[in-house]
Amino acid sequence: MIRLLRFLFYTVIVKSVVLVVLGLNARHREKLPQKGPAIIVANHNSHLDTLVLISLLPLKLLPLVSPVAAMDYFFRSRLLAWFAVNIVGILPIKRMRTRGEENPLAPCFSALAAGKILILFPEGSRGEAEKLSEFKGGIARLAERFPDVPVTPVFLHGLGKALPKGEALLVPFFCDVFVGEPIHWTGERRSYMRQLDESMAALSAEGHFPTWE
Amino acid sequence: MRTLEVSPNVLWSLAGLYGILIVASMIVAVLRRSPADANYRELVQRVRSWWAMVTVFTIALSLNRNISLVFFAFISFVALKEFFSIIPTRRADRRVIFWAYLAIPLQYYWIAQAWYGMFIIFIPVYMFLFLPLRMLIIGETKEFLRAAGTLHWGVMIMVFSISHVAYLLVLPAANNPGGGGAGLVLFLVFLTQFNDVAQYLWGKMLGRHKIIPKVSPNKTWEGFLGGMATTTILAVLLADLLTPLSLSASLLAGLLISAAGFVGDVTISAIKRDMNIKDSGSWLPGHGGILDRIDSLTYTAPLFFHFVYYLYY
Numbered sequence A: 001m002i003r004l005l006r007f008l009f010y011t012v013i014v015k016s017v018v019l020v021v022l023g024l025n026a027r028h029r030e031k032l033p034q035k036g037p038a039i040i041v042a043n044h045n046s047h048l049d050t051l052v053l054i055s056l057l058p059l060k061l062l063p064l065v066s067p068v069a070a071m072d073y074f075f076r077s078r079l080l081a082w083f084a085v086n087i088v089g090i091l092p093i094k095r096m097r098t099r100g101e102e103n104p105l106a107p108c109f110s111a112l113a114a115g116k117i118l119i120l121f122p123e124g125s126r127g128e129a130e131k132l133s134e135f136k137g138g139i140a141r142l143a144e145r146f147p148d149v150p151v152t153p154v155f156l157h158g159l160g161k162a163l164p165k166g167e168a169l170l171v172p173f174f175c176d177v178f179v180g181e182p183i184h185w186t187g188e189r190r191s192y193m194r195q196l197d198e199s200m201a202a203l204s205a206e207g208h209f210p211t212w213e
Numbered sequence B: 001m002r003t004l005e006v007s008p009n010v011l012w013s014l015a016g017l018y019g020i021l022i023v024a025s026m027i028v029a030v031l032r033r034s035p036a037d038a039n040y041r042e043l044v045q046r047v048r049s050w051w052a053m054v055t056v057f058t059i060a061l062s063l064n065r066n067i068s069l070v071f072f073a074f075i076s077f078v079a080l081k082e083f084f085s086i087i088p089t090r091r092a093d094r095r096v097i098f099w100a101y102l103a104i105p106l107q108y109y110w111i112a113q114a115w116y117g118m119f120i121i122f123i124p125v126y127m128f129l130f131l132p133l134r135m136l137i138i139g140e141t142k143e144f145l146r147a148a149g150t151l152h153w154g155v156m157i158m159v160f161s162i163s164h165v166a167y168l169l170v171l172p173a174a175n176n177p178g179g180g181g182a183g184l185v186l187f188l189v190f191l192t193q194f195n196d197v198a199q200y201l202w203g204k205m206l207g208r209h210k211i212i213p214k215v216s217p218n219k220t221w222e223g224f225l226g227g228m229a230t231t232t233i234l235a236v237l238l239a240d241l242l243t244p245l246s247l248s249a250s251l252l253a254g255l256l257i258s259a260a261g262f263v264g265d266v267t268i269s270a271i272k273r274d275m276n277i278k279d280s281g282s283w284l285p286g287h288g289g290i291l292d293r294i295d296s297l298t299y300t301a302p303l304f305f306h307f308v309y310y311l312y313y
Helices: A002-022 A048-056 A059-064 A078-088 A106-113 A138-145 A189-204 B008-031 B038-062 B065-086 B091-112 B116-138 B144-170 B180-206 B221-242 B247-275 B290-294 B297-312
Strands: A024-027 A038-042 A065-070 A091-093 A117-120 A151-157 A175-179
Touching: A002 A024, A002 A048, A002 A059, A002 A078, A024 A048, A038 A048, A038 A138, A048 A065, A048 A117, A048 A151, A048 A175, A059 A065, A065 A078, A091 A106, A106 A117, A106 A138, A117 A138, A138 A189, A151 A189, A175 A189, B008 B038, B008 B180, B008 B221, B038 B065, B038 B180, B065 B091, B065 B144, B065 B180, B065 B247, B065 B290, B091 B116, B091 B144, B116 B144, B144 B180, B144 B297, B180 B221, B180 B247, B180 B297, B221 B247, B247 B297
Parallel strands: A024 A175, A038 A117, A038 A151, A065 A091, A065 A117
Antiparallel strands: A151 A175
């Protein structure tokens, strides 16, 4: 029943919002992973980011897809938690590590081991709309543990205009989604992060974006 | 819902339109270059998009009037969204932009009511005065004039101008027994799009003298005049079938649509050049965005509307 609700949510509501209200300009969509396990990383400006990325994946992958999301944010209320886990399908993790606890990335490890497709926003939070902020290192630790899992970088633009942090009113804008080549583990965290940053910078340089000040 | 009486004349003209598409597809098939040729691939995509557009347009025009109005409202919506997405906007104006979108359902509602007075002043007067008021409430004064100007320009071109096509549908049918409202719409939209293609083809074949090199380096006098001649001949031939226009009026209408279409085309080109982009979007494969397709119509629609309205209604 809940699987059906999730399916309907993504096919009816998300598709119509993404295709009719917003409208996408997706480049190199074919580079998105076509099977699990895989990781998609993207910059984060809006709650819409997750929904747009999932809408670009083939529907048959839907049961495999889990956006990794902050537990402290989505577990604020029981209703929100229910919706986030069952309908959106998030994989909740803790943003803060407390002493003596298990690795906060442990749920991601088991999900990848089970062949899931994770969506990860290494900026850590939605941040200021339409500004790239620094990627945090958790993604490198995932790549180190699973060196054979492809990590596909995606640059998103415009969703932070349509629905930025702290706003509830969705204002239609066309949004850009630029998908990059999957990157591979370099054997070392720092060079890996540099490769990821360069890939994101190259993707963001593909478009001409009007100012939004 | 009232059903639209699509007259046999309109149906015949639509059939002719499909005839042109079939010929175009055959020419493309005969050309048959390698699919690696980027120009050829674009041509194939372009013709395929034309098929889709003509099919959607036929369905929207012939089912019933309200569906036609919703269709044109949706065109306005996509065009306005594309415009707001390519121009610089201010963070502070998100809610103002939301109100600008709300002009669309209202404007098309006035049309559904055939309330001419409201249709003709709602955007140029009421929206023009209201949007800056909404901006004042937010209170951001930096770049205030630029924002007020660009937002209203978008609503004028994408909503007000385009809605004139839709108003043709609600003009009294008795004044145009042959074609009705749908006949006028078909006449205007077909000639506008035909003129685009004709100017392009004449320019490709004979183009020598640049007409406006700073804005659009590919536009030539030969293309402009050749397109104008072809479009005007076609206007005269079609006028009897679809419109109430007399021979001399149809001649003028052809010249008007051709000249205005050119200006609309280069106006949108100027904006794209200003924004440093080639296409306004990727909505229509082979054409670009929707603005790349309706650019000429933003100028021909209000001018043709008032031309017919003054002479015959």
